Amino acid sequence: MKRFIALLGLPAFLLMLPFDAAADTLNQADTAWIMTSTALVLFMCIPGLALFYGGLVRTKNILSILMQCFAITAVVSALWLAFLYSLSFSDGGGMNAWIGGLDKSFLAGVTVDSLSGTIPESVFSMFQLTFAIITPALVIGGFAERVRFSAVMMFTVLWMILAYAPLCHMVWGGGWLAEMGVKDFAGGTVVHINAGVAALVAALMMGPRRGFPTTMMLPHNMTMTFTGAAMLWVGWFGFNGGSAVAANGSAGMAILATHMGAAAGSLAWMAMEWIRHGKPSMLGIVTGMVAGLGTVTPASGFIGPMGGFMIGLIAGVVCYWSVIIIKQKLKIDDSLDVFPVHGVGGIMGTILTGVFAAPALGGLGFDEGITMIQQVGIQTVGAVVTIAWSAVASYIVFKLTDALVGLRVDQQEETEGLDLVFHDERGYNFDSGSR
Amino acid sequence: MKRFIALLGLPAFLLMLPFDAAADTLNQADTAWIMTSTALVLFMCIPGLALFYGGLVRTKNILSILMQCFAITAVVSALWLAFLYSLSFSDGGGMNAWIGGLDKSFLAGVTVDSLSGTIPESVFSMFQLTFAIITPALVIGGFAERVRFSAVMMFTVLWMILAYAPLCHMVWGGGWLAEMGVKDFAGGTVVHINAGVAALVAALMMGPRRGFPTTMMLPHNMTMTFTGAAMLWVGWFGFNGGSAVAANGSAGMAILATHMGAAAGSLAWMAMEWIRHGKPSMLGIVTGMVAGLGTVTPASGFIGPMGGFMIGLIAGVVCYWSVIIIKQKLKIDDSLDVFPVHGVGGIMGTILTGVFAAPALGGLGFDEGITMIQQVGIQTVGAVVTIAWSAVASYIVFKLTDALVGLRVDQQEETEGLDLVFHDERGYNFDSGSR
Amino acid sequence: MKRFIALLGLPAFLLMLPFDAAADTLNQADTAWIMTSTALVLFMCIPGLALFYGGLVRTKNILSILMQCFAITAVVSALWLAFLYSLSFSDGGGMNAWIGGLDKSFLAGVTVDSLSGTIPESVFSMFQLTFAIITPALVIGGFAERVRFSAVMMFTVLWMILAYAPLCHMVWGGGWLAEMGVKDFAGGTVVHINAGVAALVAALMMGPRRGFPTTMMLPHNMTMTFTGAAMLWVGWFGFNGGSAVAANGSAGMAILATHMGAAAGSLAWMAMEWIRHGKPSMLGIVTGMVAGLGTVTPASGFIGPMGGFMIGLIAGVVCYWSVIIIKQKLKIDDSLDVFPVHGVGGIMGTILTGVFAAPALGGLGFDEGITMIQQVGIQTVGAVVTIAWSAVASYIVFKLTDALVGLRVDQQEETEGLDLVFHDERGYNFDSGSR
Amino acid sequence: MKFLIAIIKPFKLDEVRQALSDVGVTGVTVTEVQGFGRQKGHTEIYRGAEYNVDFLPKLKIEVALTEDLLDQAVQAIQSAASTGKIGDGKIFVLDLENAYRIRTGESGNNAL
Amino acid sequence: MKFLIAIIKPFKLDEVRQALSDVGVTGVTVTEVQGFGRQKGHTEIYRGAEYNVDFLPKLKIEVALTEDLLDQAVQAIQSAASTGKIGDGKIFVLDLENAYRIRTGESGNNAL
Amino acid sequence: MKFLIAIIKPFKLDEVRQALSDVGVTGVTVTEVQGFGRQKGHTEIYRGAEYNVDFLPKLKIEVALTEDLLDQAVQAIQSAASTGKIGDGKIFVLDLENAYRIRTGESGNNAL
Numbered sequence A, B, C: 001m002k003r004f005i006a007l008l009g010l011p012a013f014l015l016m017l018p019f020d021a022a023a024d025t026l027n028q029a030d031t032a033w034i035m036t037s038t039a040l041v042l043f044m045c046i047p048g049l050a051l052f053y054g055g056l057v058r059t060k061n062i063l064s065i066l067m068q069c070f071a072i073t074a075v076v077s078a079l080w081l082a083f084l085y086s087l088s089f090s091d092g093g094g095m096n097a098w099i100g101g102l103d104k105s106f107l108a109g110v111t112v113d114s115l116s117g118t119i120p121e122s123v124f125s126m127f128q129l130t131f132a133i134i135t136p137a138l139v140i141g142g143f144a145e146r147v148r149f150s151a152v153m154m155f156t157v158l159w160m161i162l163a164y165a166p167l168c169h170m171v172w173g174g175g176w177l178a179e180m181g182v183k184d185f186a187g188g189t190v191v192h193i194n195a196g197v198a199a200l201v202a203a204l205m206m207g208p209r210r211g212f213p214t215t216m217m218l219p220h221n222m223t224m225t226f227t228g229a230a231m232l233w234v235g236w237f238g239f240n241g242g243s244a245v246a247a248n249g250s251a252g253m254a255i256l257a258t259h260m261g262a263a264a265g266s267l268a269w270m271a272m273e274w275i276r277h278g279k280p281s282m283l284g285i286v287t288g289m290v291a292g293l294g295t296v297t298p299a300s301g302f303i304g305p306m307g308g309f310m311i312g313l314i315a316g317v318v319c320y321w322s323v324i325i326i327k328q329k330l331k332i333d334d335s336l337d338v339f340p341v342h343g344v345g346g347i348m349g350t351i352l353t354g355v356f357a358a359p360a361l362g363g364l365g366f367d368e369g370i371t372m373i374q375q376v377g378i379q380t381v382g383a384v385v386t387i388a389w390s391a392v393a394s395y396i397v398f399k400l401t402d403a404l405v406g407l408r409v410d411q412q413e414e415t416e417g418l419d420l421v422f423h424d425e426r427g428y429n430f431d432s433g434s435r
Numbered sequence D, E, F: 001m002k003f004l005i006a007i008i009k010p011f012k013l014d015e016v017r018q019a020l021s022d023v024g025v026t027g028v029t030v031t032e033v034q035g036f037g038r039q040k041g042h043t044e045i046y047r048g049a050e051y052n053v054d055f056l057p058k059l060k061i062e063v064a065l066t067e068d069l070l071d072q073a074v075q076a077i078q079s080a081a082s083t084g085k086i087g088d089g090k091i092f093v094l095d096l097e098n099a100y101r102i103r104t105g106e107s108g109n110n111a112l
């Protein structure tokens, strides 16, 4: 949920529509906080996620990751300006249950004075854009080290239209999932399940990296991954805290619950490794953190700090096993484990939102007349619909992309590395100093 | 323009003077946002710009770049405290058209209660300081890999007095360019043209690096450059958004337009490389982003998102060609391309501000009674004056510096690298782990 | 001092207690700023401090530093949730002079509506948590490159209970030091002296690294240290500026004074090296910055910008000599110089707060009826008590830890490096790209 | 005894090591090197300029072995490292006068 | 003249250099290498998976010296580099036909 | 055939490669090494302490060539790498018994 619902006691989906903002007045403090949150969420993607992912690939592919994150940022911004914001957040007329309209194409009507709730619509649109940026960027982890650069560009355009915009509208833009009462505070469905499923579909369609699973493909720079991970943790305060779209107790509590989810996810994964391998690893603890954060995201505005902590613990344990099952058991080469971490985390989090929102568990409660069981049911529908929609849309997108520009590099290109093949550059020239 | 002009309907330059603040009352939301923006702009310089530049030099000179950015931060802060804030923003009496006075030396009168507009003067002064810091730091790209460290220190002191303070006062401190109606929201003239021209003057006076242009001088660490670039993008939200000096629709729109400028600059440069070289590079896309950002800066508070996007596209294409002309054609070794990116971008942006401010192009309009043609004329005067002033001031500063401490290293020092020669340190000791 | 005292004219310690918040109303701007500050302070620890410290160790131990900082973040968060917040900030009943109670265990009563002063208690608690996180993380510099990972975990739990919570309560939670009038705006005692002394105790108890002082142990990555240092500078705006717990002139002035302290510390250390070694180093200037920041911290909310600058100058010179005395003269292997920088800086800063708060020196003045001499006396008591408490508590903690899990690695493990020994990982696999 | 220096394509390391171990060679030492030869390098883009980078990352494998293993070892490297494309590398054979195992002080064939 | 190639454990470098200089060797050249041999490597964890990394960081020391120094030099390395544990490394001795000092053009023993 | 090992100052690489190619040598292999010799290293500052770092970054160039090219090649390296300052480096000449081209299996002079 992107707007603070307690304010007027109206159903959440009504409050989410920017065009209902006529009666609102500007709240400068909310504005200041959402501008800050916008910076934090952009920071999560570039450099945050880019570094987190980048450190995990081999040296020869490092720039491909950074470049893809950066180019996605630029391309999604252009699409947002052109029609994506409109498709996501404007009134879709007869199609409104599924998708918005084109009235706000080229951000028509987004003026210096127009408001969305208590904040300028420019700020609302910009804040939402940062979510639209990071979602396809999450997906690239699924096909890392073997994808063609032009395929990533093509995928981004098609997928934002077919997968992101509809789901975003359904959940946050006043579509049917919102009407049905699905609670997704900051992106369990739209962002995490959506990205996780797309990555899994891509991994299955493209096949494993050459040498997988026998060849070791160790992270080339764990310090880079650490840096990105830490940026993700901090930036997530804007991701979840900003999703209150206000600077108030709701935002504050979302940050606190989010933080506890991250801490608990880290500790749970660390414990799993300590028990099973005898040693905890750096990659393990940061992966647990991401699992905790992804999982707590849909719930973050509806729960208390203990709820956040419990969700984080569950996330750390379940995502740990999910990685092992997907990669070691099923031998699916979702290169950077996007599905087991974000997909599984998003699914769990969306459903657990229905549990930990219960006042008995420190949560903020359910809508009038809804029981925990009912809410869990609604949440499950939300998760299942998102999985199905994302799977189908992603399949279509990758098929189209493969037909149009080709998805995967050939063997020799894969051996040489994507940096030289697609960008004529290498990440590091440390020895250049001697020349 | 550093203060929000629509508020009282007064000419911008009046509102920019901190001493007119008598009647204002504290706005805490504005204060929160400008403190945040201050952090973001400092973050742009250290570590942002330092990493962006640092990744581009050879290993043996990496610390020289980081050290120069850091030392500039410290030195400019001390100067600001001593007299630079006063020269830039206090009343210059008879000289007020050109330069401020010394009344506010040692930040006299900047107390816990004094206001500048709606924010504490401490916050205003600190925010402005971050702009004063990043400007000379931009210049060092022009003479990278061959300058003496003491020369950088000397240059910083002299140049801040002769180039930065007067231009800042003329444009933002109530000087004659402000009175004439030059619109520079966040630093097209004071920061970007000023820095770009100084870098060009330095490059011409010091001559090319040894081996230029035949020897390859590849960036030693593109991941560092990426990280810095991403920090610049995010930090620029504070640079331009903070220049509204308020948390409101003006700030929000500035951020949105800025973001679109960055995205468009990235895409334009990427397209140029894809067409001309067959492949887009990481360095290309981030350079396009910086070009877009530098160019949109003066306009950012006067335009809409489409205006920002158009400016970014123009910036990406023109700066791409500018780099090629300056470096490959004219063989001027402006090491990190400061002039073709920031100088050319700043000039274009300052002039295009007069164009895209037009309501017909989604802009916020001109002052009462001013036409687009007139505004373009005024803007051109602003750009030309800045170029001329900066060129002359920089020439004097570098001549003086050369005479006093020597600008350039000798051949053997250049071969050995500035890190060992001036700092007795090396950037990396990866193998030290084995010992 | 963590809450803005001028507001009601009440003694500071009363205002610091969250349970006195009944009459307060929510200030959204303050809330926005403290949420921002919270992000900034967490950012100081991960990635900031982790990178700053990490760059200074040898390659084989880099992950141990990053991992320790990260795990400390998670563990302290869990403790905070469980009882540490309560021990630090709730009413301790009969023990209230020394320690808080357990009423707020599991953040009981921290609801979406509960306030602490003008901000949600969730935000207050979260902001304070970031201070609790960074303090033990500072300590690890004292025993870097030779400590067992399980010992760090054990130390964190015990030390937070025995050292951090009591001191935090005494100074900020309404304990006797607060009542006595000790002024510590943002952590000279609780954070810096406390961490510095603990590091010294650890270094003495564990003995030097193998090869110290004859073997060179050069920083493996100065660019990482630079990046962390710059993040610390920027993040400190949240550390000190946030400690006003308001978005107002007090916060603004704290930031300005803090910034000047950092600049002056940098310049002072640079000058010392330039004079004594003939060259200034990168490591030197950033160390001076940290010294300046640590020292100005307790004073930052009570002084003016000139006061900040003077404190920074003193810090740069004194900490420079402290490092030499501790490490070269006394041959104590406080690996990353935590005591001479943070400990000595914290002691100086705590005492100098009593000096530079004087209106004659640009400060904000003393409490009614207190002279400078008296305040210096009170401050000295505060510093001495903190040193003593921390030394005793740390000694007990390390003795216990040694008995329970062992503090130090054996010779062969030290040679191999902590990354492989405790985490089965290496920081860099640059050559993995070729495979 | 012989001292064998092979320059190979980096991604062939595992196969070469396996092949050597199959013929009875237990120890090898590997170094990252840059090769210049017939195989041409690549182009790098730098802000509108194009540079030719003509070194290529290769691995150098050094093996000390007894004379009787020489032919099989050469053969093993040859077939494991070959892709049939230019730049596959070289094998150089030098004479080795003596060898010592540091741990034990053994010398000659026993030290290998 | 002889050309001596020693593979040692990295942390022994300073001791070996000292020992060599004590017997009169003034110049050495050192390279970071990866060693495969009897000494086993280590395990690395990667998200629930465990990998065996079987190369070990070693240093290669190359020394050109006159024949009369050979035995002492071998002896010096031997004792300075030894820890008695597996993986201490090897010393290989090759014949060196000639040597030149680039700066002066001197050749033979004078060039060392 | 001969196997030539040259230690040079890193910034001389391009000149040396050019000179070798001028005399007909087409392939070389280059390694980054650390040299210890007469040339002294540098000082590093670390928080008030000064350390002497006595290794220097050098490049090692390895060339396999036919006997008839030996003198010219030595000559070429000598003059291209020389600055006349201490630390210019060395050239070592070893005998090369055989060489193989991996791609084709050719051996002897044809393999170079």
Ligand SMILES: Nc1ncnc2c1ncn2[C@@H]1O[C@H](COP(=O)(O)OP(=O)(O)O)[C@@H](O)[C@H]1O
Residues within 6 Å of the ligand: D007, D034, D035, D036, D037, D038, D039, D040, D056, D058, D085, D086, D087, D088, D089, D090, F026, F027, F028, F029, F030, F062, F063, F064, F065, F101, F102, F103, F112
């Ligand atoms: N004469 C030589 N001396 C030393 N190394 C050589 C020589 N010739 C080739 N090499 C090494 O072998 C590698 C492969 O040689 P190249 O000529 O590219 O292909 P090929 O081995 O297929 O003929 C080179 O990159 C270089 O490292």
Ligand SMILES: Nc1ncnc2c1ncn2[C@@H]1O[C@H](COP(=O)(O)OP(=O)(O)O)[C@@H](O)[C@H]1O
Residues within 6 Å of the ligand: D026, D027, D028, D029, D030, D062, D063, D064, D065, D101, D102, D103, D112, E007, E034, E035, E036, E037, E038, E039, E056, E058, E085, E086, E087, E088, E089, E090
């Ligand atoms: N036959 C060989 N040829 C080249 N290098 C070798 C050979 N055998 C061992 N080495 C090198 O020596 C190192 C130590 O050898 P290893 O078998 O582990 O222990 P030890 O020397 O104690 O027998 C290896 O890591 C490898 O670098």
Ligand SMILES: Nc1ncnc2c1ncn2[C@@H]1O[C@H](COP(=O)(O)OP(=O)(O)O)[C@@H](O)[C@H]1O
Residues within 6 Å of the ligand: E026, E027, E028, E029, E030, E062, E063, E064, E065, E101, E102, E103, E112, F007, F034, F035, F036, F037, F038, F039, F040, F056, F058, F085, F086, F087, F088, F089, F090
């Ligand atoms: N005896 C030797 N064996 C192996 N390498 C040597 C030897 N002597 C010198 N070197 C290498 O040659 C480099 C230059 O030698 P140095 O004594 O500094 O100067 P010069 O070659 O001018 O006498 C050294 O850094 C080292 O790498």
